Amino acid sequence: MISFSNFIVMTRALFIGVWLLWSLQTIAQPHMRSLPDMNYEALVSRASITYDKPVTKSEEGLPIGNGRMGSLVWTSPSAIRFQLNRVDVFANNAASNNFFERHTDYCSGIGFVDVDFLKNDVFDEGNFQQHLSCYDGLMKVKGKATDVDILAWNEQDVMAMRIERNQVAPSMIHINLRALRSPVTRRGNHQAITKLTIVDNRIVLVQEFKEDEYYCSSSVVIDVMGGGAVASLVNETTLRLSVPSDRKSLTIMMSSSASFDPKHDIIAASIGKLELAKSKGFDGLYQSNKAWWKDFWERAFVQLRSGDGKADLIEKNYTYYLYVMASSSRGTYPPKFNGMIWTTGGDERKWGNLYWGANQSCLYNALFPANRDELLSPMFNMYSAMRKSCEVAARQQWGSKGIFIPETVAFDGLPILPDDIAAEMQELYLLKKPWHERSQKFMDYAFTKMPFQSRWNWKKDEGWKDGRWHTSDKGAGPFGHTTHIFSRGAKIAYQYWLRYEYTRDSAWLRNEAYPMLKGVAEFYRNFPNVKKEADGTYHIYHVNDNESVLGGHNTAEEISSMRGIFPVAIKAAEILGIDSDLRKLWKDVLKNLSPLPLRSEYTKRPPAPPDVWARSLPPVIQGDGGRLPDPNTLPAWFFDLCTLESDIITTKVANATYDAYFPDGIDDSTSVNVLSKLPAAGSLLGRPESTEYLIPNQIETSEIQVMPNRMDMREGFQAISIQRLGRAAEALHYGLCQSVPPYPGAQPVIRIFPAWPKKWDARFKLLCRGGFLVSSSMRNGQVDFVEITSQGGSVCRIRSPWPGSDVVVYRNNKRWRNSKDDLLVFNTEIGDRIVLELQ
Secondary structure: OOOHHHHHHHHHHHHHHHHHHHHHHHHHOOOOOOOOOOOHHHHHHOOOEEEOOOOOOHHHOEEEEOOOEEEEEEEOOOEEEEEEEEEEEEOOOOOOOOOOOOOOOOEEEEEEEEEEOOOOOOOOHHHOEEEEEOOOOEEEEEEOOEEEEEEEOOOOOEEEEEEEEOOOOOOOEEEEEEOOOOOEEEEOOEEEEEEEEEEOOEEEEEEEEEEOOEEEEEEEEEEEOOOOOEEEEEEOOEEEEEEOOOOOEEEEEEEEEEEOOOOOOHHHHHHHHHHHHHHHHHHHHHHHHHHHHHHHHOOOEEEEEOOOOHHHHHHHHHHHHHHHHHHHOOOOOOOOOOOOOOOOOOOOOOOOOOEEHHHHHHHHOOOOOOOOHHHHHHHHHHHHHOHHHHHHHHHHHHOOOOOOOOOEEEOOEOOOOOHHHHHHHHHHHOOOOOHHHOOHHHHHHHHOOOOOOHHHOOEEEEEEEOOEEEEEEOOOOOOOOOOOOOHHHHHHHHHHHHHHHHHOOHHHHHHHHHHHHHHHHHHHHHOOOEEEOOOOOEEEEEEEEOOOEEEEEOOHHHHHHHHHHHHHHHHHHHHHOOOHHHHHHHHHHHHOEOOOOEHHHHHOOOOOOOOOEOOOEOOOOEOOOOOOOOOOOOHHHHOOOOOOOOOHHHHHHHHHHHHHOOOOOOOOOOOOOOOOOHHHHHHHOOOHHHHHHHHHHHHOOOOOOEOOOOOEOOOOOOOOEOHHHHHHHHHHHHHHEEEEOOOOOOOOEEEEOOOOOOOOEEEEEEEEOOOEEEEEEEEOOEEEEEEEEEOOOOOEEEEOOOOOOOEEEEEOOEEEEEEOOOEEEEOOOOOOEEEEEEO
């Protein structure tokens, strides 16, 4: 077994060797340059984490997961500890009436596991190392005369733990499986029932959650390979496997399952997974994982180096971000921003079990260029599954057509409302009926609803008084922070469109993307508060701008969304050759749609040129519409409304708006918050200073303490997350390689190193729109070459990395042509390999 210290030395040596090999090959091959064979193990291992002493709190543990099931792993002096979590366990659904108090709804947790060696010096500070290998997903824990390997099997929901003990007389080991709560917990008619049982000397924990027609269950089964362990019930919340002291080597298997079907035998399901894993043994699981992770890492990469170490810091955190997403985002549902599958103190967490679209975007927006499409599938699966309920909500809640996807939503969408409640809600929310005239029946119905759900987000907690829970509104009538946000639906639908653009999958466009695009476009077109005014333009009234402006007019969020969604809906319909009548109607809206709001229009004063975008036009019910667009969302940048390919006027306003966020300029002292999209916007505008300063400052944000495992708890208790790493990854991609159109739905254009500091060396392989896998490198401020592999057979458009110079173009290893054009355009076939280099 290689020691930890030798492993780190070897990793560093491998990495240096890769850089030397690249340099030598670049010098030795003056023509048809390309990246040398990549040592992915050396690269990815730079993101691995080694602890030389135990962590001080469980939230600092290291993550192990297979995308569906996972845990942080931490230690106490005598034990290795886990909280097993799953992405598909929810204590309640959208229809619940028992979680009317904020932060009380819960999810994900399925059981605590403690592997206790019964000696308080096994993992003390003097006998300790814990190492997470990002390359193969293997964790090693070293204690006094004890070596432990831990993994999560990619094929099935099984975690395995191999223990080797070197003591002459080792102690007994207790494997404790503990429930997260008492055997029966009630909240109104919500029940959480925990059952402990022993099946053929395996210990089994089952959870069941019930409320009205809702049901969800989970199971955990633990066994020790080779027998010899004795199962016992310790108390009403704890089961134990006792391993005798003469076992110096043993392997523990932990499996789990979950279901929404009360007829599903989840114990049998977990036992089946466990027995399959036992038949392969720890080494078999490891070899399976090793192959899976190898394939995962070789799909794309980013490798960076700079004299000040900042580029290296970005690379390390970028790779780690991909590791964490691969470990948590391959299930039926996406991991939640607030805790993911890494909570350690039970299954409650701040913000509860709903999904916040803005926060989830931090995890998912960066993944397309990373060429790991399967990590986005849980997000798409969840929204596709709730589409029918969103169609009903559009009609019931807003009197519109199409689909309404709220900013905050349960995993199963929105419940159907009683007709009379829906009718009154529509009148109130569209401001057709004064808020003070709302009926007692409506208020009684709303009382038990989850206040973080967007449709009930006007509710304000007043606390417990005289034994009763009290609520009021937030002072803006039917408006809450997320009630009147429609842009989330547009952003989700736009991501469906982007998946088509990156993959060129026509079946996806027809069956999944277009129904979403059409639904959102139809919602806006038929929304009662979208009106064509005397000036001939369409305006949208009584809407939010994210969470800061309530009841605004032509807000940046909604105008950006409409300007983004209509052109791509039109384009998709044209590609599919359908809905010609709708296309005409959408084109009319787009042609006559109001522009993005300007600050001068809000203040009614002549601008001090240049003018900048604002959050809203008047009137506004609550908030300051004259402020710059929300830096955490920046919708104009998301919808391709301002790119390096945009027209001069748009580019001028976009740059002026961006500069207004930084009146003192950008340098190494500029602070960046966790959720900020300013680094990504800066990269999109071609700002190298944004890449150089804002990305590392977001990774090492001063807003919140970053834990040793590179995660943070910005959102509150148990809300462990990597939101800032996702935002930084998005900005990094735009700094290295962009594939953006001049406006939504137009043909994308590839740019190489559009916002990269000249003093930083870099190489990458990333996916671009059109299905092009693009590789390039920059050394000492010079682009060495560009290699393009066509995976979709699309027309390729790329800006020359050497403007004004003669570029040699190779096609499938043969010299094809020369060009001095700034924009190179050429047809491709699937499998074509195009190489560009300076003459």
